[in-house]
Amino acid sequence: MPTITINGRKCDFSPGQTILQVANANTVEIPQYCYHEGLSIVASCRICLVECHAPNPKTGAIEPFMGGKLLPSCQQTAMDGMVVYSDSPKAVANQKSVMEYLLINHPLDCPVCDQSGECFLQDYSYEYGRGVSRFEEQKVKQPKKDIGPHVYLYSDRCIMCTRCVRFTREVSGTSELMVLGRGNKEEIDIFPGVPIANELSANVIDLCPVGALLDKDFLFAQRVWFLKETPSIDPITASGDNITIHHNEGKVYRIKPRINMQVNKHWITDEVRYGWKFVHSEDRLRSPLRKQFGVHVECDYTKAYDDAIDGLRRALGNYKRIALLVSPMLTCEEAYLLGTFIRKLDPNAIIGIGPVPMIGQDKVFPAGMKEDHPKAFKMYAEKAPNARGVKRILTGMFGEGQIYSYDAFLRKLGLGTGSSDIGAVVVTGNYPKDWTSNDLVTSLSGKFTVLIDTLHNPLVDRADIVIPGATFAEKAGTFENAKNILQAFEQAIPLIEMAKSEGQIALDLLAVLAGKDAPIDKQVSLVVETTPGQVAAGFQITTPYAEAFNAAKVREQMAAAFPSLNALATNVSMPALPVAQEADMQVIDL
Ligand code: SF4
Numbered sequence: 001m002p003t004i005t006i007n008g009r010k011c012d013f014s015p016g017q018t019i020l021q022v023a024n025a026n027t028v029e030i031p032q033y034c035y036h037e038g039l040s041i042v043a044s045c046r047i048c049l050v051e052c053h054a055p056n057p058k059t060g061a062i063e064p065f066m067g068g069k070l071l072p073s074c075q076q077t078a079m080d081g082m083v084v085y086s087d088s089p090k091a092v093a094n095q096k097s098v099m100e101y102l103l104i105n106h107p108l109d110c111p112v113c114d115q116s117g118e119c120f121l122q123d124y125s126y127e128y129g130r131g132v133s134r135f136e137e138q139k140v141k142q143p144k145k146d147i148g149p150h151v152y153l154y155s156d157r158c159i160m161c162t163r164c165v166r167f168t169r170e171v172s173g174t175s176e177l178m179v180l181g182r183g184n185k186e187e188i189d190i191f192p193g194v195p196i197a198n199e200l201s202a203n204v205i206d207l208c209p210v211g212a213l214l215d216k217d218f219l220f221a222q223r224v225w226f227l228k229e230t231p232s233i234d235p236i237t238a239s240g241d242n243i244t245i246h247h248n249e250g251k252v253y254r255i256k257p258r259i260n261m262q263v264n265k266h267w268i269t270d271e272v273r274y275g276w277k278f279v280h281s282e283d284r285l286r287s288p289l290r291k292q293f294g295v296h297v298e299c300d301y302t303k304a305y306d307d308a309i310d311g312l313r314r315a316l317g318n319y320k321r322i323a324l325l326v327s328p329m330l331t332c333e334e335a336y337l338l339g340t341f342i343r344k345l346d347p348n349a350i351i352g353i354g355p356v357p358m359i360g361q362d363k364v365f366p367a368g369m370k371e372d373h374p375k376a377f378k379m380y381a382e383k384a385p386n387a388r389g390v391k392r393i394l395t396g397m398f399g400e401g402q403i404y405s406y407d408a409f410l411r412k413l414g415l416g417t418g419s420s421d422i423g424a425v426v427v428t429g430n431y432p433k434d435w436t437s438n439d440l441v442t443s444l445s446g447k448f449t450v451l452i453d454t455l456h457n458p459l460v461d462r463a464d465i466v467i468p469g470a471t472f473a474e475k476a477g478t479f480e481n482a483k484n485i486l487q488a489f490e491q492a493i494p495l496i497e498m499a500k501s502e503g504q505i506a507l508d509l510l511a512v513l514a515g516k517d518a519p520i521d522k523q524v525s526l527v528v529e530t531t532p533g534q535v536a537a538g539f540q541i542t543t544p545y546a547e548a549f550n551a552a553k554v555r556e557q558m559a560a561a562f563p564s565l566n567a568l569a570t571n572v573s574m575p576a577l578p579v580a581q582e583a584d585m586q587v588i589d590l
């Protein structure tokens with residue numbers, strides 16, 4: 001394998017890689033602004049210039065390359081035997097000059113800038129800049145602009161790296177952004193009357209290395225150094241985009257993409273980025289409810305579980321069947337545990353999969369690019385994260401042909417015929433908005449109904465027992481995306497009030513079914529070790545008598561119980577653990 005030496009470190013590389021790519025892959029730090037792995041290379045910011053020496057093809061002696069002038073490491077391909085310095089006096093002098101030039105018109109408003117704490121200009125200023133400014137003239141001031149539904153432009157912080165412009169040309173294919181003017185009057189802008197409003201628009205906020213493009217939704221919401229990051233998976237569409245949940249003190253503040261070249265590459269859609277709001281909705285179900293004299297009253301879990309199991313058993317006692325509707329918003333582990341519970345109660349139960357919302361058509365960005373092109377990004381019309389996973393689990397448990405689609409399930413409930421042999425139904429929801437239909441509510445009429453859901457909806461009024469479920473941010477589990485890739489995610493924040501993950505609810509119900517006389521309403525803190533795919537530091541309402549939900553353990557159990565589900569033990573990709581950041585300056589305890 002060819003090798004290159006960067007700042008004294010020998011690195012292997014593949015032919016075609018640039019010096020900067022080799023350095024990044026080997027964690028050798030070279031400053032960079034305009035370079036981004038997912039965009040074309042323009043070599044315009046000039047901070048990555050390095051001094052290169054290469055072997056003379058005739059003599060083999062190491063000599064200055066290209067006459068010894070500084071070269072952009074983001075553009076210069078690596079050559080076997082090359083010796084590169086980004087820390088030589090010449091390279092360092094360039095870094096200082098570039099930093100001084102970039103800061104000439106910068107407002108230096110870090111204390112009020114949202115990017116502060118994750119700003120390349122701030123970091124490089126500290127590492128490669130000068131301590132003082134020699135600029136005494138008036139700075140160019142540019143107005144702040146509202147350039148789209150999600151994006152504010154603070155032009156005077158811009159360093160003209162053009163990442164954002166290239167993104168709209170090369171990835172979204174919508175070209176809303178442009179460079180206007182020349183010299184120190186140069187600025188980023190939209191075309192008159194054409195906001196940046198494509199479905200991927202907010203990726204430019206992540207791309208901007210400084211605080212010039214800011215997220216309206218996150219504006220002044222939280223200082224970034226307070227945020228904790230938990231790797232997760234897109235919870236609302238079939239794409240399985242890899243995301244990171246940024247949260248603090250039990251509240252989600254934003255969602256950012258995680259790189260996965262197989263799935264979402266570097267990007268996410270705006271619908272995934274802003275699709276988490278239901279986690280903190282006022283409409284969340286927060287306590288178990290049971291019907292008493294026709295009206296709902298809040299109750300503890302002991303009563304809710306006892307009543308639920310009594311109602312289901314009553315239906316069986318009346319020679320009726322029971323049914324389970326598993327939502328495609330639930331995880332594989334939850335589908336398995338709910339299926340196990342129903343199977344224990346009634347081996348002939350009817351099992352259906354909840355509605356899979358479809359909105360519009362699949363879209364490929366940029367428009368016209370083939371879906372399998374390495375640069376293409378696909379947005380799925382299917383708005384459920386785990387329809388395939390739920391089907392895989394239930395089919396593995398109950399057999400091919402035993403799982404009903406939503407429409408077939410409604411027919412089994414008697415929709416259209418008015419007759420059904422089903423006497424009781426367990427329904428799960430967990431959709432980000434009202435998902436129920438008149439058909440479902442009507443077909444449940446006269447049947448004992450247990451609803452496990454997260455948001456208020458018309459079915460809540462209809463159900464006999466309501467149990468509050470957990471959103472994706474409050475639990476761990478596995479989703480299977482549209483490409484049949486199984487991906488695990490972790491719990492980011494503690495559960496809201498009395499809510500429980502559907503997996504824990506199923507385990508509790510199994511414990512009650514097994515006759516374990518338990519104080520199920522008791523709240524116990526449960527901190528599971530921080531292994532990937534497992535609860536990071538969460539709390540569940542559980543009981544010493546029911547087993548605590550552990551996603552990794554459930555995956556092992558289902559693979560052992562059903563050989564057809566072996567993929568859950570062998571093929572689940574785990575989120576990479578966040579890299580611990582070490583301060584390179586003295587930290588003072590306050
Ligand atoms: S707005 Fe940000 S991403 Fe766009 S050119 Fe300026 S610094 Fe670069």
Ligand code: FES
Binds near residue numbers: 034042047073074
């Ligand atoms: S990163 Fe190389 S010139 Fe900008």
